[in-house]
Amino acid sequence: MIKIIVLIVGLTLIGFISWWFFGKHAVATETANVENNVQKVDVEVNGGYSPETVVLKQGVPAILNFTRQDPSSCLDRVVFPEFGINRELPKGQLEPIKIDTSKAGEYQWACGMDMFHGKLIIK
């Protein structure tokens, strides 16, 4: 009897994991506010990036303020392949990263191990 209960619990757990990780979930998106001709977005790094998608205006100088709260060494760097940026994020410190917004498009950023991803949309 107990084995059947364990089996049901286990299968439910599998179902939950599939739904939680593979199901469609809303992604936090933020559009930058332009102030004094500079657009700034704060990105918190904790188990991933929030917001995960950042929308920037083309042609306006932009700064992304990364702050790492997460203790994992997985997230100790942030890499923007298209911009040649590979920056260390010391834990708990605000790290401003300048983004060249002259070309419109969609760009990816990732952690140093390429496990966590964020998206940058310039339009």
Added chain:
Amino acid sequence: MSITSRFWISLVLSLPMLAEMILKPFGWMLPGGEWTMLVLTTIIMAVSAGPFLQSAWASFKKHHSNMDTLVAIGTATAYFYSIYAMITGQAVFFESAAFVTTFVLLGQVFEERMRHNASSAVEKLVNLQAKEAEVLRDGKFIKIPLDQVVVGDEIRVKPGEKIAVDGLITSGSSSIDESMVTGESMPVEKKRGDHVIGSTINSNGSFTFKAEKVGNDTMLSQIVELVKRAQTSHAPIQKLTDKVSDIFVPIVLIIAILTFLVWYVFIGASVANSLIFAVSVVVIACPCALGLATPTALMVGTGRSAKMGILIKNGEVLEEVNDINTVVFDKTGTITVGKPEVTDVTGDEKRVLSIAASLEGASEHPLAAAILAKAKADKLDVPSSFDFKAIEGKGVRATVDGQTAFVGNGKLLADFDISADMKQQMARLQDEAKTVVFVGLGDRVIGLIAIQDAPKSTSKEAIAALKARGLKTIMLTGDNERVARAIANDVGIDQVIADVLPGDKADRVKELQANGKVAFVGDGINDAPALTVADVGIAMGSGTDIAIESGGIVLVKNDLRDVDRALALSRKTFNRIKLNLFWAFVYNVLGIPIAAGVFFAIGLTLSPELAGLAMAFSSLSVVTSSVLLNKAKISTNVAMA
């Protein structure tokens, strides 16, 4: 708290449990038994493994998972089950949680150090920069910090000093060690009018130069920028792992639950044993090695090549190089020196040359430059000439020393006399791929000047090395077939495509691409379209903006042998990436079934501790393999610089 201190805490607290594990058969028991274990492990879980749990929870809330998720679930399961087992009086396995934490942290400590090593190439380049410069301000030379130097500043460089920025020598001369930027080991002689590169080292002389490029415009800054981009770029092969990491962890969790269910429900093992199998699966499956495989190799490979003066732009180029079967070369400036030189003079050498120099003095034709250079080198007195007249499409005529003199090409022969002997010499010179210029006085040809753009001394060796690699070599040139053919034979090129207009080069490369992937080697200015069209564009020398923009690989030195070195390095790096990925995959693919107890029947199992150790080793081995790329022997047929 740093990873290192977390590691030491967990190691020290794990040792008593390790001692018990080893000494148990000899009758030694840990004082306090399970209670001591509980206390030790609780501290480890809170201090050393705590950050794993924290990070796992943070990403779980965002529907993400990472390696910390696996470590956290693995250790937490072992820990909490052991507490339950203690209460109900069953066997505990606290030590599993403790050992796994220790091993995972051990792996991370090493990995952090290795990753730092791998990324140090750029820092080393930046550190090459001079810190200050002696600049002329208000009539006096004063030392100022580098960032205050502006374009147009007059800068004095003493023996042994570093040259601050890029510029042009205005007075003095010296030999300069440019190895840090170009990879060229021999010092280069520089005098007034020559360009100097910032961050190179002046050896014996002193000179002043005018700053032309400062800050981010200097050659070194551009190289640094390029290397940075290459190191952060993604190789297409990596796209696989991009996707894998996101779905991998949840799948592993599912496999772990299935493992438990199969062992407990269907086979009928005890809860403890079933859990051990499940925990092993979770621990061994960490995908770190997979994620590290490409970026670390890319970083080390591009860093090493940059030190040799070979700049590889991105990971995509590395992959393309592997499939190249044809290398196309531009002729002038790539295979040849790019400066036509006088090779032979027939007749009365001095007189022929001085008359030719006199008539060509005002011309801007490249052949004229060669004649003037020769006259200057021979320190000839060049007589003055007047009454210039162009002979349409044939040459020029003027009056020198009261006589009519002329210089021009073969079409002049219709108007003037030439001896049979000279005619023979003309044919011989033309067959040697030399352009022949006729010099005459009155109505008679008095001498011939042969001019040739000679191949670089290293071209032959470079081509031979590429052919030894099984590559087809083709020369593309605007020159006529005869001259091109002679040069090609000289350096050993397989095929010649001559009489190509500069604008058609790209189209010719496209045609060749029908037969396979093509690399194009050019000097970057008029070759820019062809460099872009080719699968791999290799820009030679100069390091100008255009070259850097259009080439996938930039050779800082003007040495054709670097083409072979670049190909060798790219292949090596790409093969290392493949090797890394292979081992990372194999490790996970083989490790999971073993950990799940599939091979239990033949006695092959993995305890959670061993799984943790194996995991630590896998990421460590991948990073080590990448760092070793720095030392790896590069198989090339040319001498390494």
